Amino acid sequence: MTRAIAILVLMFLPLPIVIVVLSSFTSAGYLSFPIKGLSLRWYAEFLGSANWLSVMGTSALLALIGALVSTAASLAAAWAVVRHRIRFGTAWETLLLTPLIFPHAAIGVIMIVTLAGLGWLGTFAGLVLVHCILTVPYAYRPVAAALRKADPALEEAAASLGARPWRTFWLVSLPAVRPGLVTSLLFSFIISFDEVTVTLFLVGPFVMTLPVQVFSEVLESASPVIAAVSATLVLFTSAMVFILDRVIGIQFFVERD
Amino acid sequence: MPDAGHDQAILQIDDVIKAFDGTHAVDRVNLEVKQGEFVTLLGPSGCGKSTLLRMIAGFETPTSGRILMRGRDMSRDPAYAREIGMVFQNLALFPHMNVYDNVAFGLRARKRTRDLDRRTREMIAMVGLEGFEDRRTGQISGGQRQRVALARSLVTAPDLLLLDEPLSALDLKLRRQLQGELKRIQRETGITFIFVTHDQEEALSMSDRIAVMNAGRVEQYGSAVEVYHRPRTEFVARFVGETNFLRGSVSVVSGDRAALDLDGTDTRIAIPAGAEARHCGTRLAVSIRPEHVRLGAVDELMVPATIRSHSFSGSTITYELDSRAGPLLAQVPFQPGKGHPLAPGMAVSAGWQDDAITLIPA
Numbered sequence: 001m002t003r004a005i006a007i008l009v010l011m012f013l014p015l016p017i018v019i020v021v022l023s024s025f026t027s028a029g030y031l032s033f034p035i036k037g038l039s040l041r042w043y044a045e046f047l048g049s050a051n052w053l054s055v056m057g058t059s060a061l062l063a064l065i066g067a068l069v070s071t072a073a074s075l076a077a078a079w080a081v082v083r084h085r086i087r088f089g090t091a092w093e094t095l096l097l098t099p100l101i102f103p104h105a106a107i108g109v110i111m112i113v114t115l116a117g118l119g120w121l122g123t124f125a126g127l128v129l130v131h132c133i134l135t136v137p138y139a140y141r142p143v144a145a146a147l148r149k150a151d152p153a154l155e156e157a158a159a160s161l162g163a164r165p166w167r168t169f170w171l172v173s174l175p176a177v178r179p180g181l182v183t184s185l186l187f188s189f190i191i192s193f194d195e196v197t198v199t200l201f202l203v204g205p206f207v208m209t210l211p212v213q214v215f216s217e218v219l220e221s222a223s224p225v226i227a228a229v230s231a232t233l234v235l236f237t238s239a240m241v242f243i244l245d246r247v248i249g250i251q252f253f254v255e256r257d
Numbered sequence: 258m259p260d261a262g263h264d265q266a267i268l269q270i271d272d273v274i275k276a277f278d279g280t281h282a283v284d285r286v287n288l289e290v291k292q293g294e295f296v297t298l299l300g301p302s303g304c305g306k307s308t309l310l311r312m313i314a315g316f317e318t319p320t321s322g323r324i325l326m327r328g329r330d331m332s333r334d335p336a337y338a339r340e341i342g343m344v345f346q347n348l349a350l351f352p353h354m355n356v357y358d359n360v361a362f363g364l365r366a367r368k369r370t371r372d373l374d375r376r377t378r379e380m381i382a383m384v385g386l387e388g389f390e391d392r393r394t395g396q397i398s399g400g401q402r403q404r405v406a407l408a409r410s411l412v413t414a415p416d417l418l419l420l421d422e423p424l425s426a427l428d429l430k431l432r433r434q435l436q437g438e439l440k441r442i443q444r445e446t447g448i449t450f451i452f453v454t455h456d457q458e459e460a461l462s463m464s465d466r467i468a469v470m471n472a473g474r475v476e477q478y479g480s481a482v483e484v485y486h487r488p489r490t491e492f493v494a495r496f497v498g499e500t501n502f503l504r505g506s507v508s509v510v511s512g513d514r515a516a517l518d519l520d521g522t523d524t525r526i527a528i529p530a531g532a533e534a535r536h537c538g539t540r541l542a543v544s545i546r547p548e549h550v551r552l553g554a555v556d557e558l559m560v561p562a563t564i565r566s567h568s569f570s571g572s573t574i575t576y577e578l579d580s581r582a583g584p585l586l587a588q589v590p591f592q593p594g595k596g597h598p599l600a601p602g603m604a605v606s607a608g609w610q611d612d613a614i615t616l617i618p619a
Contacts (some may be wrong), residue, residue: 153349156316159336160343161363162413168337171362175353 024227066131108201122204135188146180273322284473300470342410549613550587558608
């Protein structure tokens with residue numbers, strides 16, 4: 001019985017994705033399932049639209065910069081907490097994770113006020129800042145776990161062999177935490193690339209992200225181009241995870257020591 | 258290398274203290290190590306030997322005191338600026354590099370690239386790992402990993418090599434073999450070694466000098482023979498080898514002889530009246546190694562005793578005795594053809610020669 005339930009749940013999890021992907025191949029002029037006839041016209045419309053492509057470019061760039069910045073910041077924070085054992089280390093760690101706890105709607109409102117104060121509302125830089133804050137909780141844990149697992153004696157060995165701190169960092173510390181770094185980059189990229197709720201408060205006429213664009217399209221029309229966009233995103237993220245796992249290896253379920 | 262300056266101290270440790278949270282992990286240590294010496298820091302875990310080693314390496318800074326290399330104070334120099342190699346307890350080989358790159362690391366870090374390849378291969382050959390250059394450190398055996406660590410730390414020809422219990426994870430046979438190799442490499446390179454261990458046999462067999470440490474202090478610093486045969490404190494006598502340790506008060510002094518009344522017994526033993534036993538009433542202890550205790554027939558020797566048990570170890574038999582002086586250990590050579598060991602319960606007598614006795618102020 002429980003087994004049957006488990007199987008049903010497991011089948012249900014990817015079901016919406018399957019439906020979206022299938023309905024993107026419809027030949028009808030509206031979103032429907034099951035589909036009427038097979039066609040690639042909605043992919044043609046998506047990839048032929050300057051607007052969709054530019055929005056996708058913005059999202060990719062935003063996610064890339066956000067992932068790099070929040071992973072670098074997470075590494076620095078984890079270094080201070082794990083290696084230098086700064087005072088109140090666990091309190092700082094908890095603080096970094098707070099974006100997970102606060103409701104995104106509340107964060108959105110706070111960020112409108114903050115970015116308006118900075119004069120960054122509706123700008124790309126403003127989105128980068130907010131996406132960094134939102135992705136840090138996902139970036140911090142893998143990199144901190146990798147650093148906890150890395151042997152500090154490796155760094156001492158490098159120093160005793162005459163390597164200055166930067167050289168030790170590049171040649172010894174960084175390779176030791178590489179799987180954690182890749183996981184951090186990947187998760188923060190995906191979180192940022194997918195983010196709707198908070199971003200919705202902050203986009204404007206000059207900057208728009210792909211998931212927010214999809215959301216507003218859904219409100220306005222039920223064009224199957226949305227399904228084509230979504231299917232492309234599914235393919236894109238899966239491919240990224242698969243390739244990174246093959247090439248570098250991802251620590252999916254990172255344990256703390 | 259010419260002999261000039263052979264007796265010069267390469268390393269001098271001056272009144273060094275290291276305090277962690279108010280307790281002294283290293284407590285006023287003074288040591289000097291000569292060029293080319295093999296010095297061992299010996300002591301139980303927590304005695305401060307590893308902390309002392311880490312201060313010499315530059316991973317910890319002394320709370321007070323100085324560490325001098327060739328007369329220059331380097332207590333506050335960063336580790337990378339010291340010409341000191343180190344072999345770590347867990348070896349700390351770089352897991353993402355192969356054997357060759359591990360060994361070459363020090364030359365690259367110090368930008369000595371001119372003869373990098375020749376020097377690296379020379380070191381790999383010295384530790385007998387030719388043909389393993391391209392192996393990852395996870396693909397070689399424990400003994401081979403040990404050799405990589407050694408070659409890596411020696412490639413830059415440091416003034417001093419520190420070894421932090423590098424053999425403790427190996428089985429006995431491999432350990433013996435690597436001990437011999439360490440000695441050979443030390444002789445061939447002429448590099449000064451400071452070796453940390455808690456294994457007194459290892460210390461005795463390898464070292465030119467041993468610093469026996471306890472509770473952050475050096476209890477005795479001397480040759481293996483001195484530390485074993487002339488322990489200066491009870492701790493040294495008990496930690497280095499097994500011993501019979503008897504306490505008492507000097508009761509008679511006459512010329513160069515004296516007598517010691519042993520505590521808790523009515524037994525009086527004869528001792529040489531040295532500087533330690535000049536006055537009656539002085540509290541003293543004697544340490545007598547089990548292999549210096551002789552056994553004889555009843556009344557033949559000084560102390561009446563009965564055999565309690567024996568254990569056989571190939572070349573020797575060790576007897577536990579109940580004697581008038583208290584429990585004693587006697588280790589005698591096993592002589593084939595001379596029958597069985599003495600049976601438990603048998604009455605014998607035990608004795609020793611004057612030069613087997615070490616007097617320790619108690």
